[in-house]
Amino acid sequence: MILSVQKLSKSFLDEPLIKEASFHIEDYEKVGLVGPNGAGKSTLLKMLIGEVPFDEGTVSLAKGKSMGYLSQYQEVTGGLSIYEEVSSAKKEVMALEQRLRQLEKDLKALTGDDLEAALKEYHNLTTAFENADGYALKSEITGVLKGLGFTEDEFTKSVQTLSGGQKTRVALARLLLLKPNLLLLDEPTNHLDLSSISWLETFLMNYRGAVIIISHDRYFLNRVVSKILDLEQQSLYCYSGNYEAFAEKKKARRAAEYKAYLKQEQEIKHQEAVIEKLKSFNREKSIKRAESREKMLAKIERLTPPTEENLKMNITLQAASRSGNDVLEVSHLKKSFGKEELFHDLNFQIKRGEKVSIIGDNGTGKTTILKIINQLLMADGGTFTLGAGVEIGYYDQEHHLLHGEKTVFEEVGDTYPDLDNTEIRNVLAAFLFTGDDVFKLVSALSGGERGRLSLVKLMLSEANFLILDEPTNHLDMDAKEVLEEALNNYDGTVLYVSHDRYFINHTATRILELKNETLYSYLGNYDYYLEKKEQQKAIWQAENAQAPTEVSKSKLSFEEQKQEKAAQKRRENEIRRASEQITVTERRIEQIDELLTQEEVYTNSLKCRELDEEKRELEEKLLELYEIVL
Known part of the structure; x- marks a missing residue:
């Protein structure tokens, strides 16, 4: 276990926000933290790192473990470039490399004991550098920056010139390179495009540490997490599984709570009716029995009806008129x-x-x-x-x-x-x-x-x-x-x-x-x-594995490069036209299938044969088009 939280409570101006929240995080566990806007999700993460004090409870991080936190809004300051800011997460490793390079220069001029001492230091530093994956450092930094959507042309940009969203991406890149044992991420996908989100998913799924993620991106949570913490009406509920599993389990829990509430209400009404009946007899014995039942009824812990944490919108989209096809x-x-x-x-x-x-x-x-x-x-x-x-x-x-x-x-x-x-x-x-x-x-x-x-x-x-x-x-x-x-x-x-x-x-x-x-x-x-994208990628990789090694573009003549670009352009246009024809062809096949279900068509054998023949021709055409695209 890397983190244990017991009975954590927080109020603002005497209004409770979180009541007695308890949970634990295992090593390497990926956890989603969900709940409606304003429920206190960001506050909970800030309490875990000590940025916001809590009123009651305990937060225990395993000995020797580290936490790293990314808030929704980052203010990265200083005159560093994007690359310099991110690489500062690895300053110890970079310092090792600088010392190694300096020793390499000094060794040429050293002799005797000085040379022996320098060689010993060089050996020790080299071992430390290798253990810290120093030789892969530059490619790791570049990989994270590119994964989060920065191009190499942007690496030299000053962070002071960046938008708020870009600064958040820089802060995220730096945090991922720090590799704390527990990552706390507040809406990390907010400023990422689809390819960057996909990259982050893969990174976090393979991350050698634990992660708690606040996110409204349900697809992201579905792919990354194996546990959901749901902050609902000041209480925290824990569910195993991804987002879809959580949604089903929460629905079942709320249904069970409502059923228990109705059953209790029915029993209370029954007891109240019996008490009223006993009192109506107006006898000492029956009155005592009524009072006894009243005492028992007063001791019952009343269940509250489960209500939605937020009232849901009621939206109905309806067209006033029908357009053409x-x-x-x-x-x-x-x-x-x-x-x-x-x-x-x-x-x-x-x-x-x-x-x-x-x-x-x-x-x-x-x-x-x-x-x-x-x-x-x-x-x-x-x-x-x-x-x-x-x-x-x-x-x-x-x-x-x-x-x-x-x-x-x-x-x-x-x-x-x-x-x-x-x-x-x-x-x-x-x-x-x-x-x-x-x-x-x-x-x-x-x-x-x-x-x-x-x-x-x-x-x-x-x-x-x-x-x-x-x-x-x-x-x-x-x-x-x-x-x-x-x-x-x-x-x-x-x-x-x-x-x-x-x-x-x-x-x-x-x-x-x-x-x-x-x-x-x-x-x-x-x-x-x-x-479909995976199929295209697999076919492309298979074709390139079988193809002979191409001459690098730098060695191609200008004319050859021009011809290569023209061929690539023709290929892109061919794929685009084929994709458009696929859409039209698939739509026509669907129309034929729909026509064949209509009585005036399926009772007309001639029309059926015509449509069937057209469908076979379209399916053959579709196979040819798929071969072009794939």
């Missing part, structure tokens, strides 16, 4: 900012009823695509066409469509003037804006509150084509699950950008990956996308 067609779309080209020749279509997620690294232009379609930005080239009867509802992650000077009530009332005061109050209450909350200024709202207000307006729009930019940002887990359910029940079409892989996995029917300035289409959810 063709919702959106994008052709040869192109966009640059200055000399930096985000993408070129983007082509894709969206059909009615699809739930399409655009994924890709930060800065590739995902949000820009949504803004172009919403006519908030102009494209440099190409066109997009909306289908017949398409009505767009837009959710902006920066909430620019909200007005900071208005109250919550005015924001809804001014946008939808046909609603009366009661209707506005009711819809806001469904999104947890109650009482005086509705008179808060929009500018004073938290990120989560702004997200909920934007969802209110989205629901009231009754649009049949929803375009969403990071809709789960700042939402707690309950709110995310409500939104997932609403989107899955929505009968319109959805196009969205999200880094929330759990959300993507539970809502997307197709994924568009923006990579190398172009789009690649995968028909399915996030797990299907990962499966």
Whole structure:
């Protein structure tokens, strides 16, 4: 056991935040800490490291063990570069290397006893350097920085010039290199793109130490942790397993608690009825029996009905009208900012009823695509066409469509003037804006509150084509699950950008990956996308293992390099066109399968044969297309 926590309690202004929390962490154990916003998760981690004093209880770290803590917001100061700041975590090893290099220079001029002493020191330092993996130090530092999304060009940037999110990534990189026995991470994925999150998952799963992670990233928790600590209504509950196992067990626990509560209430009412009956006899013996039962009833420890830690949002997304089958067609779309080209020749279509997620690294232009379609930005080239009867509802992650000077009530009332005061109050209450909350200024709202207000307006729009930019940002887990359910029940079409892989996995029917300035289409959810990527990687590795060793690019002539780039470009275009054809072909096969279930079709033998023949041809074509892509 590396950490033991017993009966930890904390109150603020006489209001209890955490009551008698007890748990333990084993060596190498990976633990998720979850709970609603404001439950005290960050405070709990700060109590473990001694940053916040606790009122009662004990925190015991095993002798000789170390803890490292990453808060949500980091202020990295000083004039060091990114590489220098991160490598400072290994200053002892770097000092060893500097001393070794100095000794190597000095040895040339030494003789006799001085030489012998220097050689002995050199041998001892070399052993220490090897034991500290010193020879792999530079590649380790580079690997962590690249894994967390920094390019080599950025290594020399001063940390003073970085954004808050970049500073947090620098602090995380430094902490990972320190390798404490117990890592405490508060929302470590907040400022990472998908590839960096995937890298961090692998790093933590293989980390030779214990980890406690606060995170709203359910996919991340699913992959990394084997235990969940749930902070709920001032109490801490412990569950073995990953996030999905926790969700099922918590649901079962709450159901059992509610069942026990109902059973006790039934027994109490029964006893009260018996007592009332005995008293009605108005005899000394029956009155004494009634008093005896009353005493027994008073000793019962009353169970409280289990209530949700937060009231859940009540969101229903419904389209007022049905669009045509063709919702959106994008052709040869192109966009640059200055000399930096985000993408070129983007082509894709969206059909009615699809739930399409655009994924890709930060800065590739995902949000820009949504803004172009919403006519908030102009494209440099190409066109997009909306289908017949398409009505767009837009959710902006920066909430620019909200007005900071208005109250919550005015924001809804001014946008939808046909609603009366009661209707506005009711819809806001469904999104947890109650009482005086509705008179808060929009500018004073938290990120989560702004997200909920934007969802209110989205629901009231009754649009049949929803375009969403990071809709789960700042939402707690309950709110995310409500939104997932609403989107899955929505009968319109959805196009969205999200880094929330759990959300993507539970809502997307197709994924568009923006990579190398172009789009690649995968028909399915996030797990299907990962499966296809692994297949592509395996085939690529097999092909490269069999291929003869290529001449390094530095040895190629300019003309050969030019030809190689042109060939690579043709290959990328071929894969892109094949991916688009796969989507169209798979969709047609689905349409044929649906047609074959209709009575007017399956009772027409000629039509059945035609459709069956078309399906066989499409399936053969699909195999050929997969060979191109894979």
